[in-house]
Amino acid sequence: MPTHHEDELDYTPTPHNVTRARTRTAHLAAAWGHPALAPDVALVTSELTTNAILHGSLRGRLIRVRLAVVDTTLRLEVSDPRAERVPHPREASPAEQFGRGLALVGALCDDWGHGPRDGVGKTVWAEWKLPG
Secondary structure, rough: OOOEEEEEEEOOOOOOOHHHHHHHHHHHHHHHHOOHHHHHHHHHHHHHHHHHHHHHHOOOOOOOOOOOOOOEEEEEEEEEEEOOOOOOOOOOOOOOOOOOOHHHHHHHOOOEEEEEEEOOEEEEEEEOOOOO
């Protein structure tokens, strides 16, 4: 399948980089001709990057955020070094502050999942189908 657009950037696993990744992917989605998807891409980037920092980071290792348009799909990937810590959606009680991120991801994209990362770690991905 032809890749029409692609961008990837490594980040140190620190909270301020969640905002940087979110802003970058939203801007790219809009610049690549999909401005209606930019808010959803931004929010999903925020959720997956936060999860990578909280649950998948290791001292001295970077996380990678990749956005690409391949054929008729916009695909976001967030990779981290901890393959053993795979995402598991759960139902949070109304009193819980956390635990809703993956449900939100599932609601905002057409499909999502995870798999091994080339080398070490895992990649969590989200996809949106594009017209055409």
